[in-house]
Amino acid sequence: MTDFVVHPAKKPLIGSVPVPSDKSIGHRALLLASLANGKSRITSFSRGEDNVSTMTAMRAMGVIFEDVGPAEVVVTGSGLFGLVEPAGTLDCGNSGTTMRLLAGLLAAQPFRSTLVGDASLTRRPMMRIVKPLRARGARIEGAPHPTKEGEVTAPLVVGPLPEGEYLQGIELVSKVASAQVKSALLLSGLYAHGTTYFKEPTVSRDHTERMLQALGVPIRAVGSVVELDPAGWNAQMPGFDIDIPGDISAAAFLLVAAQLVAGSQVTTRDVGTNPTRTGILEILRDMGAGIRAEPQGERAGEPISQVHAWAAPLRGAKIGGETVPRAIDEIPIACALAARATGTTTISDAEELRVKESDRIATMATVLRAFGVECEERPDGLVIEGKSAPLEPVTVESKGDHRIAMTAAVLALTARAPSTIRDVDCVATSFPRFVGTLRALGAEIEVVGAPSAGHDVVKGGA
Numbered sequence: 001m002t003d004f005v006v007h008p009a010k011k012p013l014i015g016s017v018p019v020p021s022d023k024s025i026g027h028r029a030l031l032l033a034s035l036a037n038g039k040s041r042i043t044s045f046s047r048g049e050d051n052v053s054t055m056t057a058m059r060a061m062g063v064i065f066e067d068v069g070p071a072e073v074v075v076t077g078s079g080l081f082g083l084v085e086p087a088g089t090l091d092c093g094n095s096g097t098t099m100r101l102l103a104g105l106l107a108a109q110p111f112r113s114t115l116v117g118d119a120s121l122t123r124r125p126m127m128r129i130v131k132p133l134r135a136r137g138a139r140i141e142g143a144p145h146p147t148k149e150g151e152v153t154a155p156l157v158v159g160p161l162p163e164g165e166y167l168q169g170i171e172l173v174s175k176v177a178s179a180q181v182k183s184a185l186l187l188s189g190l191y192a193h194g195t196t197y198f199k200e201p202t203v204s205r206d207h208t209e210r211m212l213q214a215l216g217v218p219i220r221a222v223g224s225v226v227e228l229d230p231a232g233w234n235a236q237m238p239g240f241d242i243d244i245p246g247d248i249s250a251a252a253f254l255l256v257a258a259q260l261v262a263g264s265q266v267t268t269r270d271v272g273t274n275p276t277r278t279g280i281l282e283i284l285r286d287m288g289a290g291i292r293a294e295p296q297g298e299r300a301g302e303p304i305s306q307v308h309a310w311a312a313p314l315r316g317a318k319i320g321g322e323t324v325p326r327a328i329d330e331i332p333i334a335c336a337l338a339a340r341a342t343g344t345t346t347i348s349d350a351e352e353l354r355v356k357e358s359d360r361i362a363t364m365a366t367v368l369r370a371f372g373v374e375c376e377e378r379p380d381g382l383v384i385e386g387k388s389a390p391l392e393p394v395t396v397e398s399k400g401d402h403r404i405a406m407t408a409a410v411l412a413l414t415a416r417a418p419s420t421i422r423d424v425d426c427v428a429t430s431f432p433r434f435v436g437t438l439r440a441l442g443a444e445i446e447v448v449g450a451p452s453a454g455h456d457v458v459k460g461g462a
Contacts, residue, residue, distance in 0.1 A: 004405070004421040004435065006412035007444040008390070012263035012311070015441045019251045020431055021071070021244035022272050024179070025207050025302065026051040027097050029242050031105060031187065032211055034063040036077035038239035043072045045244060049429040050095035057102060060086040061113075080190060080235050085111035089155070092117040094357065094400075094429050097180055099154060100129050104184030106158040107138035108167050108191030115156040120357050120400050122154045123147075128176070129184045130156070136170040136185075136192060137161070169194020176352065177325040179204040182226060186212065186219070189228040190235070196228040202322040205276045210301050215240065242300045245272030249329045249403075250431045251307060252280045256333045257410045257438065258309035259289045260340050265310045266441060270296065273305045279327025281307070283334050286317045287341055316343030316386055324349045332407040335364045338384035339373040339391070339411060347381035357426070358399035367408050370394040371415065390416035402426040406434055413443060420448075 021044045031054065033040035045051070047070070055073070059065055062084040064076035078084075092098040092115055099115050103126070106113045116122075126142050130152055133140050139159055142152025161167070167188055174181060177200040186208050189196030202224055209221045212228070215237040219228045251268040258266035273281070273293055284291045290310035297304065314337060319327075327334065331350055338345030353360035365377040372392035374385040393415045398405035405424045412419035424447075427434050435445050 001423050001449060002425050003448045004409050004424050005418055005446040005448055006409050006421065007418045008415050009261040009413040009443060011442055013258055013261050013266055013441040013443060014264065016267040016269060017254065017437050017440055018269050019246040019254070019271060019437070020048060020433070021046040022247040023048055023051050023430055024097065024205060025244050025272070025300065027054050027101060028183070028207050028211055029244060030054045030058060030075070031101060032215065032237065033075035033240070034058040034077055035080050035190070036215070036237045036239045037079050038077060040075045040077060040239040041072070041241045042075065043241075043243045045071050045073050046247070047071070048432055049093055050098065053091065053093040053095045054098045054102075057090040057092065057098065060088070060090060077239060080237070083109060086113060089114045089116045092121060092154070094118050094121055094426065096121060096124050099156065100126070100180040100184050101187060103129050103133065103140065103156055103158055104187040107133045107140060107188045108161055109159050110161060110163065112157065112159045115154060115158065117154045124153060125151050125355050126153050126156060127151050128178065128181050132170060132172050132181070132185060133188060136167045136188065137165065138167060138188065167192040169196060171197040172199070174198065174200045176200070177202045177204040177224070179206070179208070183208040186226065186228055190217065190230065192230065197225070199225045202325050203276055204325050205274065207274070207302070214301055245299045245302050245304045246270045247430070248272055248277050248280065252330045252333050253406045253410055253431070253434070254437065254441070255284065255291065255307060255309040256336050257413060257441075257443070259284070259311055259314060259337060260410065260414050262311050267309070268307045270299070270304050271307050272302045273307070274302050276326055279323045279325070280330035280334065282323055283317070283319055283327060283330070284337070287337055287345075288312055288315045289337070314341035314386070316341045316345040318346050318348075320346070320348035320350075320381070328352055329403065332360055332364055332403045333410065335368060335382065335384060336407050336411050339368055339371065339387060340414060341386040342388070343386055345384045345386065347384070348378070349380055351380040356401070358401040358404060360401065360404065363399050363401065363404050364407070367396050367404065367411070370396050371411055390414060393417035393419045395420040395422065398423045398426060400426050402429050402431070406431065409438070409445065
């Protein structure tokens with residue numbers, strides 16, 4: 001097990017840095033390139049563990065991936081109907097996106113697949129995709145959830161769809177805004193005999209719709225409604241080239257760190273600023289942060305920006321409503337903003353955080369209290385009282401959750417003595433060079449206790 005030892009910031013964080021490419025877009029690029037006819041080239045590709053899980057699963061079903069550089073991969077697609085039965089289980093690791101999107105893709109296949117994951121993923125709820133996929137004719141079974149009656153989790157056994165049977169059209173009005181449910185239905189809808197209609201209460205991230213539309217799939221999106229009607233479509237998607245933008249979810253940790261350390265000026269380069277993902281920028285502005293997005297055009301049909309951040313006095317705010325789905329992965333780091341703001345911050349409508357890699361509401365409450373920040377845990381969020389004095393040094397557990405680990409590390413920059421964040425190997429799922437990037441900006445962080453290193457300090461970036 002690896003730990004971070006984070007020292008209080010003694011100087012401002014200064015610099016312009018890249019961030020990992022957007023793993024949400026990366027998952028979808030890998031899946032659609034696998035189903036395309038011909039070769040596709042994916043550049044600026046993150047080799048975080050979540051994206052690698054998707055690539056490994058598709059390789060097990062006959063898709064050819066060629067590494068042509070540290071951040072570039074060429075995919076030889078199998079076509080929509082060219083996947084082959086995997087020889088073993090498909091290991092999704094820690095990636096809920098991999099498991100849920102693959103479930104949609106595999107629902108139409110003539111072979112059986114079994115999707116497994118790590119201990120964290122095996123606790124996450126899957127009925128949200130199982131139920132609608134079954135409703136359109138899929139054969140899919142999950143294991144009973146250990147604590148939630150009527151819920152299922154991994155392993156998921158998907159298919160086979162009997163010869164002569166097809167997935168049917170479906171009309172789903174979802175109570176929860178979920179890009180994963182939406183994407184699973186759209187991927188299964190590529191094979192369906194009938195229209196896929198999905199409506200959600202507010203618009204969740206729309207990368208799947210953008211990519212399908214660019215590849216000529218007959219899809220239409222208006223507000224929070226998406227419709228895919230394959231009637232008359234030739235079921236062919238061409239190979240494509242895509243240069244993936246930087247991940248705003250990763251950038252958020254650096255942008256918030258710049259707010260918390262006096263005198264800091266940080267720029268994150270080439271960050272995707274798709275409006276369905278920029279809730280964190282609105283939260284920053286509402287709290288008085290020094291923040292500016294400088295548009296740089298588009299990449300892969302996604303707007304990109306240089307995002308500049310500088311330390312500024314923060315004030316408490318109310319975070320809820322339609323902002324939350326557009327910042328759901330960034331709510332933990334928004335808690336760090338709240339911890340250092342003047343006044344009270346109320347986070348609501350975020351009950352989805354209960355079923356992430358950890359129960360992020362409960363875990364963040366534990367982390368904040370350990371740092372000496374007063375907070376109240378609520379069913380759908382938190383009430384946080386900002387603290388201006390240096391935070392208490394801590395030893396806290398990440399609970400195997402990469403966003404908790406990185407949030408705690410950012411908070412520790414404002415403590416009065418060094419802090420230890422335990423069990424941080426999970427950070428590699430989304431931001432493998434998190435420590436190296438913070439060091440480049442001037443932070444002092446040690447990586448201690450690599451699995452075979454006997455808790456010696458590991459030199460170099462993480």
